[in-house]
Amino acid sequence: MTGPWFVLVESNTTGTGRDFAEAARRHGLRPVLLARSPARYPYAAELGLDVHETDTASAASVTAVCRRLLAAGLAGITSSSEYFMHTAASVAAELGLPGPDAAAVARCRDKATQREWLSARAVPVPDFLVCRSSALAHEAARAMAVPVVVKPVAGSGSEGVRACADPDTAADWAGRLLAGDTTGKVLVEREISGPEYSAEVVDGEVAGVTAKHLGARPYFVETGHDFPAPVAARVAERLAAVARDAVRALGLVTGPAHVELRLSDRGEMYVIEVNPRLAGGLIPRLVRYATGRDLVGEVVAGLSGRPVRPAGGVDRHASIRFLVPSRSGVVREVTGLDLARALPGVVELSCAVTAGLPIRIENSFTDRKGYVIGVSGDAETAGEIADRAVAGIAIEYRQPGSGRRDRTTQ
Structure with a gap:
């Protein structure tokens, strides 16, 4: 296949990882996967992708590979994995390629920084404290009148996230997280009761709202999604408006974002977190089945300098x-x-x-x-x-x- 290269830095092992590669080909691009252990991605062999074994933990190594590809024509760079979005954004900026603002991605990746940034700009978030010890987590839970949620500041996919019903449990869980964490801090926040939703965002605009199903407490494992969320139009519009405010406040107006929100029992809306990537859990496929829009294809087009033409015309659930x-x-x-x-x-x-x-x-x-x-x-x-x-x-x-x-x- 000819055409400019489109770099994927690591990937999801299933789902949208493969979808990104296939979308790149639909746009006349040559997808190339940069991975530390390419064997982790069976779809790469199945699709016959070009693969470069690369130290993806090093931005310098990723930049070096991309510079070599630039000489042969490089249109863009991204990742379907949240852990590599900042690397992709930084390398894109250094090489003059389209991409989200790297500083905005960094703000999103550190949940403590994200919380502070949103709170300072009047975007509704739960009460929170950044804690560097289990004693501080205990005090935070006591002050917030539990239950609280204790979570790592740099995780993904609900890893390490737990609801804690009393200060002792909060302190114990914070201590466990801190023992295996390199950041030296955890986030303790007031738990918002009520249903959870997410807004799927491309270039600062909301493509739709998803309803989420969660597993048993005290954890937050997502067990299912419904798109579009079966809520009144006015509720969906309010959720979308809060999500737009959040991504704009963070400066994440180019590329994808996945904004998780909670609607409290009193009807108040809160941003739980903003992720600088498309949704996981195959939500982009739900969007495609329900509306005909290809969010993955739109992101690939936008990050490779091609016109983004949202399609639609399907009206299903x-x-x-x-x-x-x-x-x-x-x-x-x-x-x-x-x-x-x-x-x-x-x-x-x-x-x-x-x-x-x-x-x-x-x-x-x-x-x-x-x-x-x-x-x-x-x-x-x-x-x-x-x-x-x-x-x-x-x-x-x-x-x-x-x-x-x-x-x-x-």
């Missing part, structure tokens, strides 16, 4: 439910996949669980071992399709003296 095992163990058998796949309205099903697979519950996005996407003309039916399909998948564990099955239900 799409829901995803994740296969989330409820306990650890070694898998003996998985059943129900064919029946789930054959259900009317199921457009995608993927399952990474196979016989012999050891499962360990981490209470983060890594617990999701598969998914089902259902599509329909109305929100309720789309959700019911996805719920029914994933509920029909059963995991049986290899456990002496027990034939018990762990059926995943949402």
Whole structure:
């Protein structure tokens, strides 16, 4: 294939990682994956991608590879992984390529800095304190009148995020996070009760609002999404307005953003966090099924200097439910996949669980071992399709003296 290069710095192992490469090709670009361990990405071989084994933890190494590609024609650089968005933005700026403001990306990546920045600019965020010790976390939880949420300042995918019902629990969890954290700080914030949503943003404008389903407390594992969110138009408009205010306040007006919000029981809206990337959890695919818009393609076009022409014309609802095992163990058998796949309205099903697979519950996005996407003309039916399909998948564990099955239900 000829055409200018489009660099992907690392990737998601599934989902939008592959989608970015395919979108680049649709735009006449030559996707090239820069990765420390290319074998982590089976889709690269499946698509026949050009791959450069590179120390992606070093911006200088990424820059050096991109400079070599620049001589042959380099249109843009990005990542589908939040951990490498700042590197991509910094290298793009150094080489004069399109991209988000690197300083804005850095502000987003540090959740403490992000909170302080938004609060100072009157964007509604939960009460919070940045704590550098478990004693300070204890005091913060006491002062905020628990429950609180304690989280790392540089995580992703709900890793390390926990609700804490009392100051002692908050102090204990903060101590655990600080013991394995290089930043030396954690974020303690007042928990906002009420439903969670996200706004999907491209170049500062909201493409739509997603409703989220969460697993059991005290953790915040996302077990499903519905797009568009089944809420009144005025609620969706308010959520979108707050999300726009947040990305503009942060200076993140070029490229993608994924803004997570909570609607309190009293109807108040709060920004939980702004991520300088497209949504994970295959939300961009839900958007495409529901509206016809290709958010991944729009981002690739914008970051390679091509015209961004949002398409649409589809008016449907799409829901995803994740296969989330409820306990650890070694898998003996998985059943129900064919029946789930054959259900009317199921457009995608993927399952990474196979016989012999050891499962360990981490209470983060890594617990999701598969998914089902259902599509329909109305929100309720789309959700019911996805719920029914994933509920029909059963995991049986290899456990002496027990034939018990762990059926995943949402």
